[in-house]
Amino acid sequence: MAQMEVIPGRPDLNYRKMMDMMDQARAKGARLVIFPALSIPGYLLGDIWEQQAFLRDCEHFGRQIVAASQGIGVIFGNVGVDWDQTGYDGRVRRYNAIFIAQNGSLCRGDNSSYPFQILEWSPPYVPPNLTHYFYSSRNIDPGMGIACDAWAGRVDIEIDGDKLRLACILSTAGWDGELTPVLTSLSSRGDSVDLLVNIAASPYTRGENNQRLGFFSRLVAATGVPLAFVNNVGIQNSGKTVYTFDGCSALYNKSGAVVGRCSPFSEELKTVTMAPGGDLPGKPLAHRDDSGIDSTYSSLHYGIRKFLSAIGIERVVIGLSGGIDSAISACLYNQVLDPQQLLLVNMPSVYSSQTTRDLSARLAQNLGCLYTIMPIQKVFTDTVGQIGETPVRNLKDGSRFNLKVSSFVQESIQARDRSARILAGVAAAFRGGFTCNTNKSELTVGYGTLYGDLAGFLAALADLWKHQIYQLAWYLNENVYCREMIPPEIITLVPSAELSPGQDVEQGKGDPLVYPYHDYLFSAFVEQGDRTTPEEILTWYLADCLEEKIGCREGLVRELFPGPREFIADLERWWRLYRGMGVAKRIQAPPVLAVSKRAYGLALGEVQNPVHFTAGYRLLKEKTIHHS
Secondary structure, three states: OEEOEOOOOOHHHHHHHHHHHHHHHHHOOOOEEEOOOOOOOOOOOHHHHHOHHHHHHHHHHHHHHHHOOOOOEEEEEEEEEEEEEEOOOOOEEEEEEEEEEEOOEEOOOOOOOOOOEEOOOOOOOOOOOHHHHOOOHHHOOHHHOOOOOHHHOEEEEEEOOEEEEEEEEOOOHHHHOOHHHHHHHHHHOOOOOOEEEEEOOOOOOOOHHHHHHHHHHHHHHHHOOOEEEEOOEEEEEOOOEEEEEEOOOEEEOOOOOEEEEOOOOOOEEOOOOOOOOOOOOOOOOOOOOOOOHHHHHHHHHHHHHHHHHHHOOOOEEEEOOOOHHHHHHHHHHHHHOOHHHEEEEEOOOOOOOHHHHHHHHHHHHHHOOEEEEOOOHHHHHHHHHHHHHOOEEOOOOOOEEOOOOOHHHHHHHHHHHHHHHHHHHHHHHHOOEEOEOOOHHHHHHOOOOOOOOOOOOOEOOOOOOHHHHHHHHHHHHHHHOOOOOOOHHHHHOOOOOOOOHHHOHHHOOOOOOOHHHHHHHHHHHHHOOOOOOHHHHHHHHHOOOHHHHHOOOOOHHHHHOOOHHHHHHHHHHHHHHHHOHHHHHHHHOOOEEOOOOOOOOHHHOOOOOOOOOOHHHHHHHHHHHHHO
């Protein structure tokens, strides 16, 4: 199993890596080496898929791999091109394909006229337009002589005089729960198979490996055929969303137990000895749970490191406020960079408490990196004065008036002054980039200033709800640094932007979000399979099952809202922001580092439309308000 790092859009580099791993496999005495899906082109390539020269390049390097298969079997993923047919987009037809080569030639499947097997479906959590690039085998014209289940056909190769019968199954059916098509395809033709092979290009998302394990265990137990699952590592992006690929390649014996696996987020070449018709050897391994905050941390650490390398940023500037989000960012980047390459900047105003100033300094001292304090009050005061005191002329009638700088406008001026002026300028002088420290709760409803705290080169925390931010803080202290790197007071401090007297943390004043409730409300909007709207939320509220449905603490809703009117006002406030200004801000926000299936970016396919409340919701609301 060749768990390799795939570099998207660089078939030349991937080819070299594959050749090197093939040499290593030969040196270990291997007779068969299995690479991930799309190991030559990469997966998330956007409009590069529309370049015919690139497709020819992928074919070229694919032929080179086939030619190099002397004395060894090679299974690898590449784009399969049918130059005589068109795809959904009217361009040349492309398939997500699996190629099997041995002794310099391709091995053709038993039910396909193509020299490759067609992999079916794309993961539901990557940009939906990915299926636009690859043609589905289910839509192939029967007159072409290609079975619609070509993705599950049998291919035979010979190893030391023995026939090894392989069934190559699709890369993503497993965690979509599509068990039946695989079993039906294999059993309908009476195939006798020695080994199931699943090659994938599957990004990391929380709990994904758990779901995959369950499916493959059931599949293997149902067929009695061992399975090799091979995935890639590295990072790839859809423009607005950065995905990490964790690998987690694994071997399943005939009983469905994992008997071998590769480490997550690490290139690895793992060998195992298996006789044709036999089972995969080894003792069953303990289950590796990937739903906890530890796996989330691993993905964030890996993603930040790889993204910095990919875009060529070697130095990073972080605005350190004394709050939890910027503290987490500082600790994460501190794990990736040398302390002399990390510059933390505290930017106090008159609204910044002594508490947060002191906490910023303590955290910076603990981390041992570069630190500076750059107050914004003077420039902020000058800006407010300039806007409020400079007359605006009406050129039609010659009248003049002055703009009123409200307290809300003053808050946004401060936020932009910190990011667009100080952090951007400091990053340029430091020859680096500056981070966006927003979390998913804030990003969902646009609780952040456009061109202010929503600016930066990467939003590494923007797929974490606020309660997960706190989990990560404790994990960093207890398991990564093994000491109180983040002062406990930062973790217990009320979250606050500190942009006005109404956000004075020393008086217990902070954000308008009640995170123990709103985290779960917003998650219902974003992450449930059938997207939840206010209609479902109000229905559950009236049925007294809302807390159970969204997962927040029992009794919390009644504590927060005296009655239906208050509940409805809160619900509508945040829905309007989520579907209104929040969308506009997310579109212009930095790329998000994904750790869930519903990370913001192209994967969600958001558009800027007027905010809508369904007729069903309006009827429920009218009845509720009337009876209350």
